[in-house]
Amino acid sequence: xxxxxxxxxxxxxxxxxxxxxxxxxxxxxxxxxxxxxxxxxxxxxxxxxxxxxxxxxxxxxxxxxxxxxxxxxxxxxxxxxxxxxxxxxxxxxxxxxxxxxxxxxxxxxxxxxxxxxxxxxxxxxxxxxxxxxxxxxxxxxxxxxxxxxxxxxxxxxxxxxxxxxxxxxxxxxxxxxxxxxxxxxxxxxxxxxxxxxxxxxxxxxxxxxxxxxxxxxxxxxxxxxxxxxxxxxxxxxxxxxxxxxxxxxxxxxxxxxxxxxxxxxxxxxxxxxxxxxxxxxxxxxxxxxxxxxxxxxxxxxxxxxxx
Amino acid sequence: xxxxxxxxxxxxxxxxxxxxxxxxxxxxxxxxxxxxxxxxxxxxxxxxxxxxxxxxxxxxxxxxxxxxxxxxxxxxxxxxxxxxxxxxxxxxxxxxxxxxxxxxxxxxxxxxxxxxxxxxxxxxxxxxxxxxxxxxxxxxxxxxxxxxxxxxxxxxxxxxxxxxxxxxxxxxxxxxxxxxxxxxxxxxxxxxxxxxxxxxxxxxxxxxxxxxxxxxxxxxxxxxxxxxxxxxxxxxxxxxxxxxxxxxxxxxxxxxxxxxxxxxxxxxxxxxxxxxxxxxxxxxxxxxxxx
Numbered sequence: 001x002x003x004x005x006x007x008x009x010x011x012x013x014x015x016x017x018x019x020x021x022x023x024x025x026x027x028x029x030x031x032x033x034x035x036x037x038x039x040x041x042x043x044x045x046x047x048x049x050x051x052x053x054x055x056x057x058x059x060x061x062x063x064x065x066x067x068x069x070x071x072x073x074x075x076x077x078x079x080x081x082x083x084x085x086x087x088x089x090x091x092x093x094x095x096x097x098x099x100x101x102x103x104x105x106x107x108x109x110x111x112x113x114x115x116x117x118x119x120x121x122x123x124x125x126x127x128x129x130x131x132x133x134x135x136x137x138x139x140x141x142x143x144x145x146x147x148x149x150x151x152x153x154x155x156x157x158x159x160x161x162x163x164x165x166x167x168x169x170x171x172x173x174x175x176x177x178x179x180x181x182x183x184x185x186x187x188x189x190x191x192x193x194x195x196x197x198x199x200x201x202x203x204x205x206x207x208x209x210x211x212x213x214x215x216x217x218x219x220x221x222x223x224x225x226x227x228x229x230x231x232x233x234x235x236x237x238x239x240x241x242x243x244x245x246x247x248x249x250x251x252x253x254x255x256x257x258x259x260x261x262x263x264x265x266x267x268x269x270x271x272x273x274x275x276x277x278x279x280x281x282x283x284x285x286x287x288x289x290x291x292x293x294x295x296x297x298x299x300x301x302x303x304x305x306x307x
Numbered sequence: 308x309x310x311x312x313x314x315x316x317x318x319x320x321x322x323x324x325x326x327x328x329x330x331x332x333x334x335x336x337x338x339x340x341x342x343x344x345x346x347x348x349x350x351x352x353x354x355x356x357x358x359x360x361x362x363x364x365x366x367x368x369x370x371x372x373x374x375x376x377x378x379x380x381x382x383x384x385x386x387x388x389x390x391x392x393x394x395x396x397x398x399x400x401x402x403x404x405x406x407x408x409x410x411x412x413x414x415x416x417x418x419x420x421x422x423x424x425x426x427x428x429x430x431x432x433x434x435x436x437x438x439x440x441x442x443x444x445x446x447x448x449x450x451x452x453x454x455x456x457x458x459x460x461x462x463x464x465x466x467x468x469x470x471x472x473x474x475x476x477x478x479x480x481x482x483x484x485x486x487x488x489x490x491x492x493x494x495x496x497x498x499x500x501x502x503x504x505x506x507x508x509x510x511x512x513x514x515x516x517x518x519x520x521x522x523x524x525x526x527x528x529x530x531x532x533x534x535x536x537x538x539x540x541x542x543x544x545x546x547x548x549x550x551x552x553x554x555x556x557x558x559x560x561x562x563x564x565x566x567x568x569x570x571x572x573x574x575x576x577x578x579x580x581x582x583x584x585x586x587x588x589x590x591x592x593x594x595x596x597x598x
Contacts (some may be wrong), residue, residue, distance in 0.1 A: 015420055019422045022413060022420065023411055036436075074588050113584075116319065118323070123546075125530070126569050133341065136327060139343060182588070182596070185596055237441070240532070254440075257444075261444070271445050274445060275442075277439055289430045292385055296595060
């Protein structure tokens with residue numbers, strides 16, 4: 001009996017070892033390419049490192065003193081927050097409206113759905129470079145369309161007040177279908193019998209929407225918002241393509257890092273900026289990870305409760 | 308209500324698709340037609356004049372010159388479009404293969420073995436996806452200088468492999484979890500080793516999942532800009548960086564060539580999107596929503 005138990009224990013131990021054998025190559029690569037640079041970045045932010053490869057000296061919190069005194073820092077922080085807030089909420093509302101419209105049968109639905117999803121799969125920087133041609137104030141096709149409709153034709157790419165709007169426009173164009181896709185999954189998961197019960201109770205349309213549709217979609221909408229927010233937080237591609245990295249009216253944190261490191265060659269300061277953006281990303285990512293954990297646990301419960 | 312829904316869907320559909328249609332039209336125009344103050348949107352192959360006064364006509368004579376010119380160098384760039392496309396293909400394909408292989412092996416480990424703290428490890432893997440390229444590019448650059456990986460294909464391949472691992476592991480774990488354990492238990496009873504079971508039983512069963520995962524990894528490597536721009540702005544430059552560099556070209560932005568190149572660059576991704584359309588939801592949510 002005891003020898004049997006011993007054998008079981010040995011097998012369990014060797015099986016755990018084999019498990020590590022399967023997972024360790026991926027984990028080692030991640031530790032080397034993702035975790036190490038992250039820690040190294042914190043170290044560099046306390047040094048005077050530059051890209052020319054001179055001797056590296058510790059400078060204490062000097063980089064952070066410079067960073068917090070820069071007007072461009074507050075500017076980048078505000079712009080990034082504004083970008084995340086506006087892009088995610090506009091995409092959420094539009095995507096949800098579109099999902100509501102796509103909810104029931106419409107002719108050609110699978111084809112329409114697939115075509116709608118194409119922009120978000122394509123290269124953001126390539127597409128936004130092309131948007132420069134569409135948005136051009138003088139010969140762009142958008143302003144020609146606005147002229148045809150007798151609407152004002154603003155200078156999308158050169159007016160300081162509109163540059164961020166243009167970037168938001170392209171982002172909303174790309175990512176609204178993403179919100180629609182996830183909203184649609186949420187809507188489709190609502191069981192029909194709940195609506196039938198509401199009908200028997202003679203609940204009004206708005207009442208049904210407020211007490212059934214929206215709350216039952218909320219978990220998936222939350223997931224979509226967190227996914228988009230972590231992406232929007234690192235916004236770099238569209239800024240580079242539409243205004244370049246050093247435009248005060250569109251300089252997000254990522255664009256600021258590019259400017260500081262690759263144009264001004266201040267690696268230490270750039271690393272300090274990196275630490276700031278990492279803190280923000282880790283905060284959002286932590287919420288995200290907890291959220292997914294809860295969501296999958298709840299989904300598991302639902303699946304188990306279905307006979 | 309039905310009418311309202313039709314209007315909403317039509318509006319969104321046109322907004323999503325018209326910029327891409329404009330891209331396609333731009334790629335068959337001449338340079339003058341792309342920057343015309345009178346938008347040209349009707350390709351007209353009829354003989355003779357384009358009608359009205361030619362300059363104000365909405366018609367234009369389509370031409371494939373822009374596609375032919377892709378093999379020529381644009382002023383101020385050392386190579387033609389296909390050189391950068393080749394870089395994109397090499398880096399995209401190799402990093403995808405590596406990520407899918409490592410990801411499948413890792414997902415199998417997490418799916419079938421009791422690994423202490425496995426949930427924490429999985430969430431660690433997921434969280435690496437959120438790392439902003441620009442926040443870690445400085446240390447990566449310094450590391451790459453130690454190992455002379457800057458401006459090489461291998462440098463970007465390693466980086467893209469590790470950044471795609473989160474997606475590959477999470478998607479593959481979903482797919483491997485769906486394979487019944489009875490298959491491999493039968494094989495193990497027959498005396499197959501774990502490794503042989505993995506290769507002979509799991510890999511064939513998971514092949515659809517691996518293909519879908521591969522498509523998503525390829526797309527994210529193909530479209531990546533932050534790392535490619537900062538680590539690789541020379542020899543192994545990829546297509547997005549090449550296009551970004553053409554902005555503000557001394558001879559004017561060569562719109563028809565750019566549009567033609569963009570068409571060739573996005574065409575495979577459009578095709579892949581259509582192929583994996585049933586798995587899109589799963590792919591964009593790291594496998595947390597399965598349909």
